[in-house]
Amino acid sequence: MRQRRHTWQTLFTTTALVTAAAVGLTACGGTATEPKAAQSAAAFEGKGPINYVSNRDASGAANKTIEEWNAAHPEEKVTFIELPDSADQQRQQLIQNAQIKSDTFSVLNLDVVWTSEFAANKWIMPLPKDAVPTDKMIPATVNAATYRDSLVGAPYYTDGALFYFRSDLLTAAGIAAPPKTWDEMKAACTKILALPEAAGMSCYTGQFDKNEALTVNFSEAVASAGGTVVDAEGKPTVNTAEAKKGLNLLVDGFKDGLFPSDAITYLEEQGRRAFQDGKLVFMRNWPFLHASLSATDGSSKVAGKFDITSIPGTDGPGVSTLGGRSLAVSPFTPNKATALEFVKFFTSEEQAQKRLALSSRAPVYASLFADPAVVAKRPFFPTLLTSLNNAQPRPKVVQYGATTKAIQEEAYAAITGAKDTDTALNDMQAKLTELSK
Amino acid sequence: MTSTVPSPGAQTGTLQRTTPPRPATPRQSTTRRKRGNRSPGEGRMAAMLLSPTILVLALVIMYPLLSAVHQSLFRAESGLDADGFVSEVESFVGLANYADLFVGESGRRFLNAFANTTFFTVTTVFLETVLGLCMALAMNRAFRGRSFLRASILVPWAVPTAVSGLLWRWIFQSDGIANNLLGSEVLWTAEGNASKLAVIIAEVWKTAPFIGLLVLAGMQIIPAEVYEAAKIDGAGWWRQLGSITLPLVKPTLLVAVLFRMLDALRMFDLPFVLVGPGKESVETLSMLAWDESNQLRYGSASAFAVVLFLYVAVVAIVFVKVLGADVTGAKELKLMSKKSRTKATRTRDIADREIAEQKKAEATR
Numbered sequence: 001m002r003q004r005r006h007t008w009q010t011l012f013t014t015t016a017l018v019t020a021a022a023v024g025l026t027a028c029g030g031t032a033t034e035p036k037a038a039q040s041a042a043a044f045e046g047k048g049p050i051n052y053v054s055n056r057d058a059s060g061a062a063n064k065t066i067e068e069w070n071a072a073h074p075e076e077k078v079t080f081i082e083l084p085d086s087a088d089q090q091r092q093q094l095i096q097n098a099q100i101k102s103d104t105f106s107v108l109n110l111d112v113v114w115t116s117e118f119a120a121n122k123w124i125m126p127l128p129k130d131a132v133p134t135d136k137m138i139p140a141t142v143n144a145a146t147y148r149d150s151l152v153g154a155p156y157y158t159d160g161a162l163f164y165f166r167s168d169l170l171t172a173a174g175i176a177a178p179p180k181t182w183d184e185m186k187a188a189c190t191k192i193l194a195l196p197e198a199a200g201m202s203c204y205t206g207q208f209d210k211n212e213a214l215t216v217n218f219s220e221a222v223a224s225a226g227g228t229v230v231d232a233e234g235k236p237t238v239n240t241a242e243a244k245k246g247l248n249l250l251v252d253g254f255k256d257g258l259f260p261s262d263a264i265t266y267l268e269e270q271g272r273r274a275f276q277d278g279k280l281v282f283m284r285n286w287p288f289l290h291a292s293l294s295a296t297d298g299s300s301k302v303a304g305k306f307d308i309t310s311i312p313g314t315d316g317p318g319v320s321t322l323g324g325r326s327l328a329v330s331p332f333t334p335n336k337a338t339a340l341e342f343v344k345f346f347t348s349e350e351q352a353q354k355r356l357a358l359s360s361r362a363p364v365y366a367s368l369f370a371d372p373a374v375v376a377k378r379p380f381f382p383t384l385l386t387s388l389n390n391a392q393p394r395p396k397v398v399q400y401g402a403t404t405k406a407i408q409e410e411a412y413a414a415i416t417g418a419k420d421t422d423t424a425l426n427d428m429q430a431k432l433t434e435l436s437k
Numbered sequence: 438m439t440s441t442v443p444s445p446g447a448q449t450g451t452l453q454r455t456t457p458p459r460p461a462t463p464r465q466s467t468t469r470r471k472r473g474n475r476s477p478g479e480g481r482m483a484a485m486l487l488s489p490t491i492l493v494l495a496l497v498i499m500y501p502l503l504s505a506v507h508q509s510l511f512r513a514e515s516g517l518d519a520d521g522f523v524s525e526v527e528s529f530v531g532l533a534n535y536a537d538l539f540v541g542e543s544g545r546r547f548l549n550a551f552a553n554t555t556f557f558t559v560t561t562v563f564l565e566t567v568l569g570l571c572m573a574l575a576m577n578r579a580f581r582g583r584s585f586l587r588a589s590i591l592v593p594w595a596v597p598t599a600v601s602g603l604l605w606r607w608i609f610q611s612d613g614i615a616n617n618l619l620g621s622e623v624l625w626t627a628e629g630n631a632s633k634l635a636v637i638i639a640e641v642w643k644t645a646p647f648i649g650l651l652v653l654a655g656m657q658i659i660p661a662e663v664y665e666a667a668k669i670d671g672a673g674w675w676r677q678l679g680s681i682t683l684p685l686v687k688p689t690l691l692v693a694v695l696f697r698m699l700d701a702l703r704m705f706d707l708p709f710v711l712v713g714p715g716k717e718s719v720e721t722l723s724m725l726a727w728d729e730s731n732q733l734r735y736g737s738a739s740a741f742a743v744v745l746f747l748y749v750a751v752v753a754i755v756f757v758k759v760l761g762a763d764v765t766g767a768k769e770l771k772l773m774s775k776k777s778r779t780k781a782t783r784t785r786d787i788a789d790r791e792i793a794e795q796k797k798a799e800a801t802r
Contacts, residue, residue: 088731120521210628210715211713262622265611398517408715
């Protein structure tokens with residue numbers, strides 16, 4: 001037994017030593033946290049190779065642009081770093097790199113909803129006033145890339161809501177024009193659902209599962225009713241009569257059976273399947289579905305039987321939220337001059353037009369939506385432009401992650417009937433107030 | 438370091454078996470009665486040989502653990518200055534992050550996640566154990582195609598959890614197979630008890646084979662003579678199950694259950710993929726910690742993680758102490774088949790004895 005004790009003694013000593021070392025390391029890690037130093041005024045200096053970090057572009061259009069840049073700038077080559085597909089993971093990697101002030105990521109491709117968070121934390125630099133031709137761009141995209149009056153990102157591509165409707169059924173019911181308001185939509189549904197060919201169909205769906213898509217649908221409902229989720233200062237405004245009217249559109253939709261009963265589990269994809277199988281008259285969704293809905297290979301039962309317009313509001317056309325991305329420059333890269341030049345080149349109208357040949361992502365330049373050659377290929381572009389001209393960004397707040405969680409939580413409780421609209425909105429207001437401090 | 442395996446053989450008093458040698462400490466693995474003859478240097482040697490492993494373990498386990506504890510004592514107090522920039526001060530808050538686990542909104546979420554984690558662990562492990570035992574009993578019989586069945590029963594276990602989460606998500610979607618078969622309109626992926634049930638079904642489907650195979654391994658080493666004797670004594674199938682199979686398979690079963698419990702307490706990917714993040718009905722402690730770190734609240738995220746770690750540790754210790762699960766021994770049971778081991782140990786014993794005798798003879802000469 002004596003030898004055994006020896007073994008353990010040695011083991012304990014080793015463990016204790018390693019533990020001490022680990023504690024030391026931990027303590028070192030702790031002391032490294034210091035209050036963020038004030039940043040000097042944005043100076044775009046330094047030339048050399050940079051990294052462009054982005055979500056995947058399956059079309060290869062972004063790669064083409066980068067190849068063209070690299071051919072013209074052999075001394076300032078750009079390397080494309082691809083991030084995972086999940087937006088949460090992209091954000092996490094970008095933030096982790098910014099927190100350790102790593103110079104690996106030079107030009108960041110940011111989702112529009114991250115703009116405020118990255119700008120407020122000084123993880124991206126304010127751009128010079130004349131960096132991008134903002135006057136030629138769709139105003140909502142510029143607004144989404146702006147934080148407190150300074151432009152912090154160059155709009156890259158954009159996205160807005162479309163209202164898909166069954167034109168064949170509208171004609172059959174003798175309705176001349178698609179509905180512009182929720183009341184018109186309900187009236188149209190009463191007529192259409194009475195038709196024999198519409199047996200078993202539901203009126204409308206959006207995306208209502210507890211997900212970012214619910215924040216989108218909630219924001220659109222509130223904005224379409226004339227309200228806002230947060231004001232220009234980022235302070236919440238969801239305890240208003242307009243916000244209540246907006247949320248009630250969705251709550252009543254479920255209560256009155258306007259939406260299919262399982263729409264509470266719908267994301268974009270489930271809605272597409274239901275519409276494609278001829279189970280829905282109206283649907284709010286993104287433009288990317290247009291291609292699969294109009295597929296003529298037999299996969300879509302509604303090919304040629306549907307059309308698109310802007311989403312409905314309460315007194316007129318509704319307000320779409322804005323998707324899309326913008327490019328920003330990291331303050332931690334040594335080659336800021338190259339980074340800025342690359343951002344200008346990448347987001348220029350000329351390059352946006354070239355990318356249109358490959359990618360279906362909507363450009364931020366209004367003029368490009370009118371090109372007949374482009375419209376022939378993407379028939380939804382004119383309607384999308386109308387939608388985008390009337391679009392509003394999602395809540396522009398610094399703590400967007402927690403904000404969207406709170407919105408989803410309360411909106412979900414309201415539309416499932418777990419809370420009444422007033423309680424849900426008051427609770428939401430309280431949570432968002434806490435987060436905006 | 439070494440210990441004898443409480444094997445069925447040992448209990449019936451017919452066999453005396455020992456653990457096989459560990460690669461790093463060949464001289465230690467002799468039988469218990471030989472241990473007294475070892476020189477003092479041997480122990481030190483063993484410790485030295487083991488220390489690199491311990492060093493690595495300490496770095497990859499101890500450091501992150503202590504770092505998490507350290508982090509959980511801090512909180513980033515952030516606010517916006519007049520220009521809208523974040524001014525962040527990370528301050529020491531002591532145990533405030535832990536105190537917050539029980540009050541207010543965060544407390545409600547934590548207790549809900551804690552209850553979910555416990556509920557899932559208890560229900561899934563219970564169902565898995567029952568199902569796993571049944572599977573093992575079925576597989577233990579000799580019939581044509583037995584090896585094929587054994588291989589195919591492992592398929593759910595081989596599927597990555599995230600992928601099986603996706604599979605079950607399709608099954609459980611509102612117009613999916615589950616609702617079609619049942620003729621129902623249950624919304625399995627919406628908030629509510631149905632989503633809990635969905636997670637339990639998918640989890641049991643995936644992990645019952647694990648228990649089944651571990652238990653099967655335990656059953657395989659029960660000598661056939663024991664059953665023959667029981668049969669002669671007139672014991673029926675139920676009597677054999679209750680008096681022979683279950684008691685003899687208990688050590689293996691306990692270890693399998695322990696592993697599953699520790700796994701279930703850390704459940705993350707299945708509810709995350711199947712039902713979705715942020716759904717309170719299925720939010721577990723791991724998901725909560727992930728969500729907090731995603732919101733950049735590292736202090737409270739670490740507090741959640743530390744509490745989860747303590748919970749898992751307490752469950753493990755209680756389980757081992759109260760039920761006496763023999764973790765290390767049973768692990769080896771799983772790894773080695775009965776025959777090769779008894780053969781190997783016996784030959785080794787004989788060889789050891791021969792060497793000892795030779796030495797003795799040399800010494801006396």
